C-alpha cells in the first residue's frame with residue numbers, strides 16, 4: 001500500500017473530542033469571545049452600545065470583561081476597536097491588530113510591548129495552556145461603506161465602479177453629515193463618544209484571521225469584504241462572516257446583493273458552517289435590523305452543503321458541534 005495522506009481520514013470536526021469544545025459568545029456587532037484551550041480571546045472589542053441599540057440583556061460594557069488573554073482586532077473603526085483600551089487596562093491581554101489599531105491603542109495608553117502589529121502573512125502561536133492554538137493573519141478589504149447607508153441583504157445594488165479614493169472620501173463626508181439627521185440623538189451621542197480618537201484615519205486596513213484550534217479551524221471576518229485570491233484558498237471548518245453594508249470584492253462593490261456576497265464567500269470557502277456577524281441593529285439610524293432570510297435562501301442555492309447559523313447573545317455556542 002502506498003504511503004501518503006489518507007484522503008478518507010475524518011476532518012478535524014469529526015474526531016472524537018476529549019477536551020472542552022471551543023465556544024463563542026457573541027456581544028453583538030462583530031464582537032465575540034472565543035474560549036479555546038484554556039484561553040479567553042476577544043475577537044474585536046466593541047462591547048458598549050447606545051441605549052437604543054440591539055445587544056445583550058442586561059447590557060454589558062468593556063469594563064465587564066475581567067479575563068482576557070488576547071484581543072484580536074479586524075480593523076480600527078470604532079465599532080470594532082472602542083473599548084479595547086479598557087479590556088487591555090483591566091486584564092493582562094496581548095493585542096493583535098493592524099498598525100493603525102496599534103497606533104490608536106498606544107495613544108489611548110496601552111503599552112506597545114503588549115501589542116503585536118500585523119499586516120497579513122503572520123502566523124502566531126497563542127500558547128494555549130491546554131492545547132495548541134495558532135492564528136494566521138491575512139490581508140482583507142472593508143465593506144464599501146462610502147456607497148451609503150446600510151440596506152437589507154436582498155436589495156440588489158449595481159454601479160459605483162471605479163470610484164477613486166478621494167471621491168470615496170468625499171462621499172464619506174456627505175454620509176457623515178446625513179447621519180446628523182437620521183441618527184437618534186442617543187445613538188449620535190454614543191457614536192461621537194466612541195469615535196473620538198478611534199476612527200478619524202479610517203479602517204487602517206481590514207484583516208482576516210484563520211485560527212487553528214484543537215477541535216477545528218475557524219475563520220474570523222469582521223467586515224463584508226475580501227481579496228478573492230486570498231479567500232478562495234482558505235479552508236476553515238467554520239467561518240464567521242460579516243453581513244453588513246455593500247460587499248467589497250477586490251476593491252470594488254459587489255454588483256448584486258449582500259445576500260449574494262455572503263453566499264459567494266460560503267461557496268469559495270466551503271466550510272461546514274457559517275456563523276453570521278455584524279447583522280444586528282448595532283447603531284439604529286445607520287444600521288438596520290437585518291432580515292437574514294435572503295442570505296439563507298441564497299446560501300441554499302449557491303452553497304447547499306453549508307449550514308447557516310445565527311447565534312444568540314452570550315450563549316456560549318460550541319463552534320464545531322453538530323447542528324442543534
Ligand SMILES: [Zn+2]
Pocket residue numbers: 075077142203223
Ligand atoms: Zn468598519
